[in-house]
Each structure stands twice: as structure tokens, then as C-alpha cells.
Amino acid sequence: MFDLEQAITEWRQQMLAAGIQTPMPLEELESHLREEIERQVKLGLSEAEALQVGVENFGETHRMQSEFKKLEGHNIWRPLLLISGWLAASFTLLAGVSAFDLDWNFFSFHPKWNAAVFATVCLILVAALGIWRLAKASRDQASRMVSALVCLILAGIGTYNFFRVETGILGGVREVPAWYRGGLLLILCLPGIFWIWCERRRVILARNSTHGSQYV
């Protein structure tokens, strides 16, 4: 015997599983599903058939979920999280670059490859990856502005460091090759490059997109 309540509970669980990162407004969807089942049953379908029609009419769950996901931008915690992410990732990047500089360029310039340097490179890569993800996710005004400022500061530090040829950390005179200084500059400019890239993409997308939702 078909148990409608049990079937709807199962449907809810499936929806929860599909939307695990962004809980969908299940109450409202369930209310809709029940209306549809009621109508289909009146038209002569069995409860099981009506449920199937109702669920099918919702369309693909992942599409609906991705539409709800876009709404996340309106959550106030999201910009705060993104901004904290930007600060943490840029601090990590800066710490990585500084550690690199300490390893290779304390009294004089002496490139060497050891475990510590590899660890530093990994740290820089992880920070860069994090910044890339953050740049893509920063869609709201607040996190875009803060991230722009962070990018400018990092690029500024990189530029300052690039032109600061002669004095080492302890003030001694040293000769640092341009490729090394350029490399550090590039790393510190990466967030800015990512930021511009993502902004550019957003502008192009905004120009091409139609008004409102992509799928209805």
C-alpha cells in the first residue's frame, strides 16, 4: 500500500541531500507539491502517480539548487566570511613571500632549495588558490571593495619591494637579481590579477545575461 506521507518524507530527505550546502525552502516546496498531488488526484491519478508528476514538474533538483545558491549573496554573513577569507589568504600569501625572502635573501641573496623552501612554495600556492576561489565568490559590493583594497596593498608592497634593490632586511647592501624581485612582485600581484579577471568576467556575463533568472 502506497503511503503518501512516507513518500513525501523520503522526497524531503532527497531534497535535503541535494541541497545540503544551501537548504532549500522545503516547507514552501512541500506545500506546492501537496497542492499538485491534490489536483492530480482530483483529475484521476493515483497518489503515487500524482507524486511522481509533482516531483517531475519541479524540474531538475540541481538546477533549482543552483538558483537558490545564487541567492546566498543576500546573506549578511557571506560578505563577512568572504572578507575574513580575503584577509586570511592575503596574510598567508604575504607571510609566504616574507618567509621566502628570509630564506633566500636575509644577509645576501643565496637561492637554495630545501624542505623549508618547498613548504613555503606550497603555502604560497595554497594561498593563491584560496584567493582565486575567493575572487570568484566575491559577488557582493562589500567583499569586492575590501578585496580590491587588499589587492592594491599587496601589489603596492610588491612594487615597493621590487624597487628596493640595495638594502636588505638588516640594511646591508646586497644584489638581488631582477628575476627574483620580479617573481615576488608577480606573486603579490596575483590577487589583483585574479580580482580583475573575475570582475571582467562578471561585466561580460552581466552584459550578456537576460533580466532575472536564467531558468524559470
Add this chain to the structure above:
Amino acid sequence: MIRKELVAASAEPLVLSLLAKGESYGYAIIQEVKARSEGKLNWTDGMLYPVLHRMEHRGLIKSRWGESETGRKRKYYSLKKDGKTAMAKHHEHWTLIHGVLAGLKKEQYV
């Protein structure tokens, strides 16, 4: 079959115009659009809700939980002041596009 982009673009003006007649809920909105378009504007049920929620976040509409005649929970939506302004703007734009298109079509038969 109306193109997906056009269906998407018309969702907001249609929802606003429907709500201008009085508060309504997701299921009824879909059914009414279906009926008024003689089944040609067939929205995927699930996709209306993200649109409604987005419009609510933008302050165009507001919602409240209520009950149907049979006691079932229902989320009712109604128009806010900004929604009315947005609707007027939509009407203006769609009328303009329609006017241009109709004018061009007329010229083809002259």
C-alpha cells in the same frame, strides 16, 4: 515553444503584475500563468521559487505564511512599493519593445 531566455525575462514582470491584483502563492501563480497563456508559458515549477525569493530579497515583494481553506500551510506573496515601481518600469519597457515590433511588422504588409 517560447525560448528559455524570453521566458526568464518575462518572469519578473508577470509575477509583479499578477501580485498587483492581490496576494498569491507559488502554485497559484504558476497555474494562472499557464491558464492565461493557454499552456504556452509553462514554467518549471521549481524555478519560480528562486525567482520569488530573489524578488523578495530585492524588496519588490513580501511574504507571509498563511493557511489554505483546507488548513494547509501556504506562503503568500504580495507586492511592495518598490515592486509597483518595478512593474511600471517593466510595462513601459515591454510596451516599447512591443510597439517597435508591431510597427515594423505593419510596415512589412504596407
